[in-house]
Amino acid sequence: MRLFFLILVMLYCNFTVAQNCNNTISGTVIDLHDRTLLVDAKITVLETKQVVLTSSEGKFSVSNLCKQTYTIEVYHAFCETKTYKIEVSKDVEKVFRLEHHLEELNEIILKGKNIKVKSKTMLENKISKQDLERNSVKSLGDVLNNISGVASLNTGNTIVKPLINGLHSSRVVVMNDGLRMEDQDWGSEHAPNIDINALDNITVIKGASALQYSGNAIGGIIITETTKVPVKDSLYGKTIVSGATNGRGGAITSQLTKSYKSGWYGKIQGSAKRFGDFNAPDYNLSNTGVFERSASLRGGLNQFSSGWEAYYSLYKVETGILRASHLGGAGDQVRAINSPQPLFIENFKYNIGAPNQDVEHHIASLKGFKKFNNFGTLDFKYGFQQNKRLEFDIRRGDAKDEASLDLKLNTHTLILDLDSKMSSTSKLKLGLTGQYQTNFADPATGVRRLIPDYDKYNAGFYAVLDKKINNQLLYEIGARFDYTYLNALKFYRTSFWESRNYDTIFQDIVVEGDFGNQVLVNPKLNFYNPSATAGVTYKFNEDYTLLFNYALASRAPNPSELFSEGLHHSASRIEYGDLRFNSETANKISLTLQHESKNFSFTINPYVNFINRFIVIEPADVLQTIRGNFQVWEYRQTNARLVGVDINSTITLNNHFQFNHQFSIVKGKDLTRDDALINMPAASTKNAIIYKNKKINNLYLRLQSDYVFEQNEFPNTNFEVFIPEAGTREIVDFSTPPNAYHLLSFDSNIDFKLNETSSLSIGLGITNIFNTKYRNYLNRFRYYTDDLGRDYTINLKINY
Amino acid sequence: MKNFKLITLALMTLLTFNACSDDDDATPTPVNEEEIITTLTVTLTPNGGGTTVILKTQDLDGDGPNLPITTVSSNLTPGTTYVGSIELLNETEDPAEDITEEVEDESDEHQFFYTISSGLDVTTTYTNFDSNGDPLGTTFELETGAISSGLMTFTLLHEPTKPNTGISDAGGETDIETTFDIFIQ
Numbered sequence: 001m002r003l004f005f006l007i008l009v010m011l012y013c014n015f016t017v018a019q020n021c022n023n024t025i026s027g028t029v030i031d032l033h034d035r036t037l038l039v040d041a042k043i044t045v046l047e048t049k050q051v052v053l054t055s056s057e058g059k060f061s062v063s064n065l066c067k068q069t070y071t072i073e074v075y076h077a078f079c080e081t082k083t084y085k086i087e088v089s090k091d092v093e094k095v096f097r098l099e100h101h102l103e104e105l106n107e108i109i110l111k112g113k114n115i116k117v118k119s120k121t122m123l124e125n126k127i128s129k130q131d132l133e134r135n136s137v138k139s140l141g142d143v144l145n146n147i148s149g150v151a152s153l154n155t156g157n158t159i160v161k162p163l164i165n166g167l168h169s170s171r172v173v174v175m176n177d178g179l180r181m182e183d184q185d186w187g188s189e190h191a192p193n194i195d196i197n198a199l200d201n202i203t204v205i206k207g208a209s210a211l212q213y214s215g216n217a218i219g220g221i222i223i224t225e226t227t228k229v230p231v232k233d234s235l236y237g238k239t240i241v242s243g244a245t246n247g248r249g250g251a252i253t254s255q256l257t258k259s260y261k262s263g264w265y266g267k268i269q270g271s272a273k274r275f276g277d278f279n280a281p282d283y284n285l286s287n288t289g290v291f292e293r294s295a296s297l298r299g300g301l302n303q304f305s306s307g308w309e310a311y312y313s314l315y316k317v318e319t320g321i322l323r324a325s326h327l328g329g330a331g332d333q334v335r336a337i338n339s340p341q342p343l344f345i346e347n348f349k350y351n352i353g354a355p356n357q358d359v360e361h362h363i364a365s366l367k368g369f370k371k372f373n374n375f376g377t378l379d380f381k382y383g384f385q386q387n388k389r390l391e392f393d394i395r396r397g398d399a400k401d402e403a404s405l406d407l408k409l410n411t412h413t414l415i416l417d418l419d420s421k422m423s424s425t426s427k428l429k430l431g432l433t434g435q436y437q438t439n440f441a442d443p444a445t446g447v448r449r450l451i452p453d454y455d456k457y458n459a460g461f462y463a464v465l466d467k468k469i470n471n472q473l474l475y476e477i478g479a480r481f482d483y484t485y486l487n488a489l490k491f492y493r494t495s496f497w498e499s500r501n502y503d504t505i506f507q508d509i510v511v512e513g514d515f516g517n518q519v520l521v522n523p524k525l526n527f528y529n530p531s532a533t534a535g536v537t538y539k540f541n542e543d544y545t546l547l548f549n550y551a552l553a554s555r556a557p558n559p560s561e562l563f564s565e566g567l568h569h570s571a572s573r574i575e576y577g578d579l580r581f582n583s584e585t586a587n588k589i590s591l592t593l594q595h596e597s598k599n600f601s602f603t604i605n606p607y608v609n610f611i612n613r614f615i616v617i618e619p620a621d622v623l624q625t626i627r628g629n630f631q632v633w634e635y636r637q638t639n640a641r642l643v644g645v646d647i648n649s650t651i652t653l654n655n656h657f658q659f660n661h662q663f664s665i666v667k668g669k670d671l672t673r674d675d676a677l678i679n680m681p682a683a684s685t686k687n688a689i690i691y692k693n694k695k696i697n698n699l700y701l702r703l704q705s706d707y708v709f710e711q712n713e714f715p716n717t718n719f720e721v722f723i724p725e726a727g728t729r730e731i732v733d734f735s736t737p738p739n740a741y742h743l744l745s746f747d748s749n750i751d752f753k754l755n756e757t758s759s760l761s762i763g764l765g766i767t768n769i770f771n772t773k774y775r776n777y778l779n780r781f782r783y784y785t786d787d788l789g790r791d792y793t794i795n796l797k798i799n800y
Numbered sequence: 801m802k803n804f805k806l807i808t809l810a811l812m813t814l815l816t817f818n819a820c821s822d823d824d825d826a827t828p829t830p831v832n833e834e835e836i837i838t839t840l841t842v843t844l845t846p847n848g849g850g851t852t853v854i855l856k857t858q859d860l861d862g863d864g865p866n867l868p869i870t871t872v873s874s875n876l877t878p879g880t881t882y883v884g885s886i887e888l889l890n891e892t893e894d895p896a897e898d899i900t901e902e903v904e905d906e907s908d909e910h911q912f913f914y915t916i917s918s919g920l921d922v923t924t925t926y927t928n929f930d931s932n933g934d935p936l937g938t939t940f941e942l943e944t945g946a947i948s949s950g951l952m953t954f955t956l957l958h959e960p961t962k963p964n965t966g967i968s969d970a971g972g973e974t975d976i977e978t979t980f981d982i983f984i985q
Contacts, residue, residue, distance in 0.1 A: 328974025331955075335968055343971030344961065394959055394973060396835055396909075397902040446834040453828050491830050495864040515830045517861060517892065567863040574863055626837060626859035626868045628955075628977030724953030724979060725967070727917030 021066035025086060027094035028058045029074060036232075038098060040304045041076035044424065046083075074098060077304055118203060118210045118223060120466050121476045121535025121549040123592040123605050125150075127202040129227075133797055134749065134763055136242045137251045137273060140174075140194050140202075144222065147204055148662040149605070149646035151681035154779040155189040157278055157788050158290040158319050159357075162192070163778065165206050165607065166642050166666040166680050167219030170558045175213050175223045176363070177311065179383040182411035182437060183361055184451075186560035188780070189570060192222075193315050193361035193387065195294035197240070197253035197271040200227040206607070206646070207588050208531060208553035211462045212417065212429050215480040215531030216555035218586040218611065229257055229265040231302055236757075238799045246791035247289070248348065249275030263307065266299040276350035277320075281771045281789035286346045287323040287353055292316070300367075308368035315361040320352040325784050326394055327572040329628035330721045333783070334732050342785045355570060358390040358403075376420025376428075385411045393569045399446050404569055406442035407451055411435060426467040429478075433460045439559065448566050450575075451559050452490035459483050464533070474537045476549075484527040484556045490563050491518045496576075506579065527556035527583050547592040557581040561615050561635050571780070573631045574623055581637060586611040602649035607642075614640035616670070618678045619717040619734065629721045631734075638672040642680075656693055662686040667713060675715045682711035682737065682777055698751040705744055711737035711777045738782055741774035743767070754798075763795035832892055836862045837899050839889040840976055842954065844882040844942060853882070855952075857978040860891060868978065875983040876922075882942040884924075886912065886954070888976070903956070904928075904938055910975075912937030913955040913967040920950025920982055934962040944984050953979040 029041040037058025044051050045062055047070050054060045065088050074096045075081045086092060118124060125147045135143050141152040141160025153161040153168050164172050174181040174192050183193040196202075203223040208214070210221050235258050243250035253271035273292040278285050293316045300309030324342030327333055336343055365383035372378065391405035417431040435458040441449040464478030489511070497503055497519045503510075511520040535549035557577075564577035590607035620634035644666030651659040663685045668677030688704040717735040722728075747765040754760055771790040775782040842855040851874055859868035876882070888899040903910045907930035914924040914937070923943045926935035960972030 324971065326973055328958075328972075329977065331977055332972075332974050336971075339969070343969065396906065396958060396975075399835055441828075443829045443831045446831065448831045448833060489828050491828070493861055493864040495861040495866045499865045511827065513827070516832065517864075518830050520827070520830070623863070623865065624867055625863050626840065626857055626976060626978055627863070628974050630863060722979065724915035724917070724951070724955065724977070727919075727951050 021064055023065040023067065023088045024061055024063040024091045025065060025070070025072070025088065025094060026059070026061035026091070027096065029054050029060065029076065029096045029098060030058060031098060038076050041074060041096075041098070043096075044073040044075070046071040046073055046424070049424065072096075118213075118221075119205050119207075119476070119533075119535075119549070120474060121533075121537050121547050122205050122207055122209045122590065123547060123594070123603060125204045125206070127204075129200050132196050132199060132201070133240055133761075134747065134765075134795060136197055136240045136253060136795060137244055137249075137275075137793070138196065140192050140196050140222075140224075143196055144202070144204060146686075148648050148664045148686075149206055149644070149666075150204060151664075151684070151778060153188055153679065154776065154781075155191075156285070156288055156322050156325075156779070156781050158275075158288065159189050159191045159321075161188060161190070162222060163681060164204065164220035164222075165609065165644055165646075166668050166677075167609075170555065170561075171217065171219035173214045173217040173221045175221060177224065177226060177365070178367060178381055178415070179363065179365055179385070179413055180214060181361075182385050182409060182413075183359075183387045184389055184407065184409055186451075186558040189357075190389070193317070193359055194224060195253075195271050195273075195292065195315055197251070198226070198269050198294060198296050198313065199224045201225050206605075207549065207551050207590055208586070209476075209478075209533040209535065209549050209551040211464055211478045211480040211531060211533055212431055215460065215462070215482050215529055216553055218553045218555055218584070218588075218609075226298075229259045229267060229302060231261065231263050232259060233261050234259045236800065238797060240795065240797045242793065242795045244275075244791055244793045246788060247275035247278040249273070249289075249350075251292075263301050263303040264299075265302060266297075268295075268297050270295040274350070277348050279348070279789050280786035281773045282786065283341055283345050284348050285322055285342070285785060286344055286349075287320040287356070289320045289350055289352045291318045291352065305371040306369060308366070311363070311365045311367070313363045317357075317359050318352055319357045319359075321355040321357065321570060322781055322785060323353075323355070325572075325781050326355045326570075329572065329625070329630045330622060330719070330732070331628045331723070333572065333631070333734075334721055334723065334730070337732065337734075337783045354392040354394045356392050358392070360386075360388040362386040376418055379415070379417040379419065381413070381415040381417075383411075383413045383415075385409075385413075387411075391570055402445060404445050404447040405450060406445050408440045408442070409437065410439075411437040425469075426465065429462070429464040431462050434458070447569070448491065448493075450564060450566065450568060452488050452563050454486060454488035454559060456487075457485045472539045475535065476537075477532075477534045479532045480530070482527075482529040482531070482556075484525075484529065486523070486525040486527070486556075486559075486562075488523050488525075488559070488563065489520065490523065491515065491520055492565055493517060494519050496565055497521075502579065523562075523579060525562075529554040529556060529583055543595055543597050545594040545596075547590075547594065549588075549590050551588045551590075552585070553588070554583045554585040556583050557615055561617075564635065567630070568633075571633075573619075573633050575617070576620075576632065576634045578635055578637075581615060581635070582613060584611055584613045584615055584637070586614075599652050600650070602647070604645065604647050606645040609642040611640045611642070613637040616640070616677065618715065619719060622719050622721060631719060638670050640677055641669045641671055642677075643667050643669075656691055658690040658692065660686070660688040660690065670715070673715075676713035678715050678717065678735075679778060680711065680713065682740075683709040696750075698749070700747075700749040702747045703744070704747070705742065707742045708740060708774075708776065710740040714777075734783075737777040738775035741772060741776075743772055743774070744769040749795075758798060758800040761795075761797040761799075763793075763797075765793040765795070767791045767793070833862060834890070834893075834897075836890055836892060837888050837976060838862065838891040839887075839896075840954065840978055841887045841889070842884060842980075843887070844876070844884050846877065847881045847883065850877060850880065855954075855980045857980075858891070862892070870978065870980060872980050872982065875985045876944050878921075878944055878947050878984050880944050882944070883927075884940045884942050886938045886940075888956075900938060904936070907936045908932060908934070908962065909959050911935060911957050911960050911962060911964075911970065911972075912940070913953075913957065913970070914940065914942075915953040915955065915967065917951040917953075919948055920952065921945030921948040921984060922950075922952065922982070930962070932962065947984055949981070949983045951979050952982045953977065 237256035239254040251273035255269035259265040296313035324344040390403040437456040460482035462480035466476040564575040588609040621632040665683035668680040844853040854873040890897040956976035957972035960970035964970040
């Protein structure tokens, strides 16, 4: 460690060579738009490595310059860094104009630097503010679906879980405004608890290489951010009202920001979204409505060398679950699968009845940063999250209105990051995280706990270094280590405990006491998770860049994978976890070739991901109970390999016409069993033609085609079930994926200026134009119902 | 620097508050499932005297890995009409809870179905109904024909579509599905 600091100090030293030169460049740095003087802008003479800051009057002066051409880099927080070539033959006076990029600013954190790159050797995919605004009524998962290589695991159309390069749930980390979301992401029917209207942009990194966030993002990281508030006296806001015919609902969202020149600011945001039953082309999807509300409040002080922010947000969603999907055992499943349309169809209604979910997520956070000269920026974050999840099933008798699952997950997170520019070509990021999490499962539900009470402690630290060798080559290396301690109290059914032989393997953890036909155990588990990344970026020329990245990631099993034991009612199946699981480890290599030119640009991103002890849940057995047969889904660990490629391209014909193409495919293989992995997204391609015209009020028209191929690689998980009517056992085809399908959608937008400071945008769209009947392999309701039919949407946005 | 002091102070307060609100390591209470049905007993009493036949299924660990135990007390007599009644119990509670009452109270949300495999010469008729006049089926009449054998399945559906033409279009959710080997001799 001492050696390390020594190196650090050495790297900081600037060796200046004495010269016999006496020319000076002096001048001022101003804001291009409002001509205000910029204080503390950094002027760097690249050749001599001289660095000066502008004074409180925005003035600077660099002396001892020779008679030659110099490259001057001008940098200021909140502005785009600019470089100038200046020929020095005598003393020169210059005015540097920098542009504030307020709309595009992608900063979450309050510190300087305009666009923060999360990983320098991995392709980053972004969803812009415009795309978010246009999809105001959609969920996070729906919006992310537009990125190549990102699909979704759906429970109907309102519970949408992002799936990155074939992986989901705990393998996809969602960093919401600097904090990792702790919203019980383990379940396939637990969607991220985020309102996209509270966000300004989203970045997706398809891998674990951004170690500053997490070391266990085997699938990838979704980073959601809000725009930084400008340092000037201002009051602005926007309101978006959207409506859609399918579901006969809409959303309204509004936000208002007040900022001061002194750096103080405050922002308030709120949204509400309400839909009734959605419909498939031929019938109503009973009980699929959704009611979502969110509100957030932030305020703080934003200065050049330090700042802080306090933030609170509340997200609440009630989601109906298709009534026809609520089934008893396998017999019901067979009847539902064989029925040409859902066995329960009622007329449209807004009211959400059982089965349904009622989820609430609170975030309270406090952030601060401080810049130290010649040392770097120190960031501090504390966050508290509370996630309350209620799930209601169709129940009998007194329990009718009681939830059958009631979980409360509290998480405290502390993050300390140091970001230091060691030289003009290298940067070092160091950080520490600590987390305490506690889960409480309320026994008042009268249903055995699916997830037990537990306490979890996590500590991690990381270091990431990137260095620019020359203008063409950059490398990045990093390492991270996480320690997790999990202390749970879990009731097992004695019959299960013994059938698994746990009574001999785990006899030490049994808690004394008489609990009828159950055993109480107290597992205390330790997990040590190292992760690392290494990558290079090579720029062949202005047009072509190659990115190579290797990431080692490891992930401790989540509570669901460890402790599940019993009937998961909302999935009408019995789920078994395994107490003996250890961490899964992934080695992912990804390569990206990027081409960018005026008329044509593309990225090709092939990758391979080897995952050891990959935890997968699949149908394993059929169990006979007094309630009939139940499918048993069991978690198991296996060695897996995922290979795939994501391709994007854009052809710009002229100022008006543009073509976008996307293709992605992933092949998942269970190496241990030499079989396909279950629930891998099918290959898909998206192709769009876009017309834009700035002269006609920014008119934007887009026609998009989405083609999803049939998944032809899947494990055979068909099962035999006793059919009383026939008096025989029959094989149920539970595994064959649905056919390929093609959907067409149209989207448009036009802007109107209302007055000096406000503008109105109107958007109209149609999805599934031909009302095509289709089913998606990754929608859990595909057995029971067609997917959504045609939908007309309207979107009004006012900026003020 | 002043702000930093403020932040530190705020943070300490938060941490202190949270530290206090922690739940202690109290032993959690076990959940005894209230809705579970562990036992179904069908009593078939012959009209005009004879041996009463008891069909019983018991699954004490519910959806745990142990299989249900099914028993039939004796064979049925050919050409006989039996009065059938069904009793449902939750035996994880002590004393056992009678679930039949609950089902009969919510008669419009429940229905029993009797599925007879081909070969078994038996016909059934519902003898109790819900408030809409649709069948409930906790009581029924069973008529045996000639000497034969086969399977008889009792299915209790929760929230089926009522009225329906049979189990295949009834939807709903299975609360009980249990099959007995029946001999008519």
